[in-house]
Amino acid sequence: MSPNATPPVASSLIAPPLGHALPSYLQADNLGPWGIYLQQVDRVIPYLGHLARWAETLKRPKRALVVDVPIQLDNGTVAHFEGYRVQHNTSRGPGKGGVRFHQDVTLSEVMALSAWMSIKNAAVNVPYGGAKGGIRVDPKALSRGELERMTRRYTSEIGIIIGPTKDIPAPDVNTNEQVMAWMMDTYSMNQGATATGVVTGKPVDLGGSLGRRDATGRGVFTVGMEAAQHIGLDVVSARVAVQGFGNVGGVAARLFAQTGARVVAVQDHGGTIYQASGLDVPALQAHVAATGSVAGFPQAEVIANDTFWDVDCDILIPAALEQQITAANAGRIKARMIIEGANGPTTPAADDILQERGILVLPDVIANAGGVTVSYFEWVQDFSSYFWSEDEINARLVRIMKEAFSGVWQVAQDHKVSLRTATFIVACKRILHARELRGLYP
Numbered sequence: 001m002s003p004n005a006t007p008p009v010a011s012s013l014i015a016p017p018l019g020h021a022l023p024s025y026l027q028a029d030n031l032g033p034w035g036i037y038l039q040q041v042d043r044v045i046p047y048l049g050h051l052a053r054w055a056e057t058l059k060r061p062k063r064a065l066v067v068d069v070p071i072q073l074d075n076g077t078v079a080h081f082e083g084y085r086v087q088h089n090t091s092r093g094p095g096k097g098g099v100r101f102h103q104d105v106t107l108s109e110v111m112a113l114s115a116w117m118s119i120k121n122a123a124v125n126v127p128y129g130g131a132k133g134g135i136r137v138d139p140k141a142l143s144r145g146e147l148e149r150m151t152r153r154y155t156s157e158i159g160i161i162i163g164p165t166k167d168i169p170a171p172d173v174n175t176n177e178q179v180m181a182w183m184m185d186t187y188s189m190n191q192g193a194t195a196t197g198v199v200t201g202k203p204v205d206l207g208g209s210l211g212r213r214d215a216t217g218r219g220v221f222t223v224g225m226e227a228a229q230h231i232g233l234d235v236v237s238a239r240v241a242v243q244g245f246g247n248v249g250g251v252a253a254r255l256f257a258q259t260g261a262r263v264v265a266v267q268d269h270g271g272t273i274y275q276a277s278g279l280d281v282p283a284l285q286a287h288v289a290a291t292g293s294v295a296g297f298p299q300a301e302v303i304a305n306d307t308f309w310d311v312d313c314d315i316l317i318p319a320a321l322e323q324q325i326t327a328a329n330a331g332r333i334k335a336r337m338i339i340e341g342a343n344g345p346t347t348p349a350a351d352d353i354l355q356e357r358g359i360l361v362l363p364d365v366i367a368n369a370g371g372v373t374v375s376y377f378e379w380v381q382d383f384s385s386y387f388w389s390e391d392e393i394n395a396r397l398v399r400i401m402k403e404a405f406s407g408v409w410q411v412a413q414d415h416k417v418s419l420r421t422a423t424f425i426v427a428c429k430r431i432l433h434a435r436e437l438r439g440l441y442p
């Protein structure tokens with residue numbers, strides 16, 4: 001199958017994309033996520049020196065597995081879903097990256113997400129390669145029992161390539177601690193021994209780590225605070241707009257609000273809300289927990305989804321899906337700084353517009369690396385069966401994020417490049433240096 005091809009729809013259960021006639025990756029700039037990643041790599045090759053010799057490695061996933069996931073539905077019929085696990089690069093260690101359940105998931109998207117994991121893991125210098133997985137399904141259309149059966153069958157199918165020293169999945173969009181518990185149990189049953197280290201993002205009572213739930217949002221907040229200092233932005237009086245109010249966006253919004261910033265706009269799959277004086281973030285979190293969406297939150301004004309990009313704000317946090325900031329809306333954004341909580345939210349064309357307009361973009365490959373950093377801590381704790389306190393975890397996370405960000409900032413200054421290109425320079429050099437040291441097999 002061509003990497004950009006949309007796989008055949010696997011089940012009549014699959015709902016049309018939320019709020020769109022076409023998935024956003026077909027609408028924006030006409031590039032799939034994998035195409036965007038390839039452009040990002042091309043931009044960095046001139047900075048790789050002699051390591052450029054190995055750059056082709058970055059443009060090909062090491063391994064891509066497509067699996068059929070048949071399950072019996074509650075009504076007795078059988079539905080088939082298409083699942084993926086892609087290991088982009090394992091030069092620096094086992095594959096590592098989340099699993100996404102979404103009706104728009106494609107092989108191209110999972111390939112790009114796996115590649116961004118290689119870059120991210122190298123950028124924060126955790127000893128992993130990059131991987132990602134997903135199932136093309138709308139999980140909201142499944143019962144809990146169907147979701148569990150689908151997760152278990154998928155885990156069994158990809159069981160031939162995952163494992164605590166081979167490739168370690170984690171949560172991503174629409175997957176959570178419970179899904180990780182089912183994955184861990186299924187893998188362990190097939191192995192005949194409990195293998196807590198096969199996934200991260202597990203419940204704390206099953207070998208999960210304290211601090212993991214908030215880690216990505218905390219990392220977003222940490223690099224945001226660091227960058228704000230560099231550009232003289234006072235976060236305490238800043239206005240923040242957040243797209244996506246889940247694990248990443250919800251936590252980042254909470255942490256910014258706790259420092260005094262005003263969260264003025266939030267968009268999720270259900271709609272967009274606005275409150276100039278600042279939304280009550282804990283109350284909004286309680287509303288989302290109860291209703292599933294920010295829609296209908298009583299203490300806010302409803303605005304049109306597209307108006308979100310015109311909102312007067314200082315900090316914009318895309319924390320939903322890819323290709324949200326495109327050439328079509330980048331010119332309208334008012335923020336001074338964009339912190340990419342989501343993976344791949346900005347297209348290369350939009351990146352250029354934002355750079356021209358002097359809007360600082362903190363790229364996904366560093367800004368949302370907090371999650372995988374604490375996943376790394378979880379994996380280390382599982383191996384040693386010795387668990388750390390939450391304070392210790394948060395302190396180590398903040399130290400790693402600050403150090404990584406400061407290194408990337410310096411490279412950006414030295415080469416006069418964007419933070420995205422700087423992060424790619426740091427990461428690609430680490431990956432390709434490892435590649436060179438290992439040599440070509442056989």
Ligand code: NAD
Pocket residue numbers: 018019171172173174175216243244245246247248249267268269270319320321322341342343368369371372
């Ligand atoms: P989540 O499922 O917890 O939340 C996703 C949010 O996006 C929800 O609020 C949902 O309503 C919203 N959303 C979905 N479709 C939307 C649309 N069309 N328009 C506006 N909002 C929409 O997922 P998450 O774990 O918070 O992940 C969000 C992003 O962050 C993804 O790009 C993911 O890859 C990335 N990320 C997640 C982690 C992690 O640890 N969870 C780590 C790194 C990166």
